[in-house]
Amino acid sequence: MLKTLASKHRSTVMKMARKYKATIDTPDCPRKCFEVIVERGGEKKALVARFGGIRLKRQRTAAMADREPVKPNHISTTELVKRLRADCCEICGSTSRIEVHHLRKLADLKQQGRAARPVWVLMAMRRRKTLVVCRPCHEDIYAGATSSTRERSLESGVLGN
Secondary structure (H helix, E strand, C coil): CHHHHHHHCCCCHHHHHHHHEEEEECCCCEEEEEEEEECCCCCCCCEEEEEECCCCCCCCCCCCCCCCCCCCCCCCCCHHHHHHHHCCCCCCCCCCCEEEEECCCHHHHCCCCCCCCCHHHHHHHCCCCEEEEEHHHHHHHHHCCCCCCCCCCCCCCCCCC
């Protein structure tokens, strides 16, 4: 604090310490501190900024009175979180080894000369860059499979979508 004040006023730390040094009376005994008092005109009280002057002795009988944090009751989850929590492949409905397939951009799905649209192109239909799939379906996507024997509805299995 004193270094900051000294730098601000282009002075030395010792000069700042002498300038702002004060002694205040406490219930225990007089204590030394640094204090700045700004007098205000009229009937207003003076502004007092004080650093120090407190007792630093441990109080053995003190009790911690921490409050329980307030939890919001309107927690909203995103669609992706809902889809992940469903723990179900969006292509075949499997519930084992769920992963997320991610596209860099949706325009990659609209390639020229593609004969049959893969089942997983439902990402483009729903305008989503992520698809929650099981491991075998994920491998099929990367293998370039254009259709799957495990076809099902293009709708997500998660409620609210």
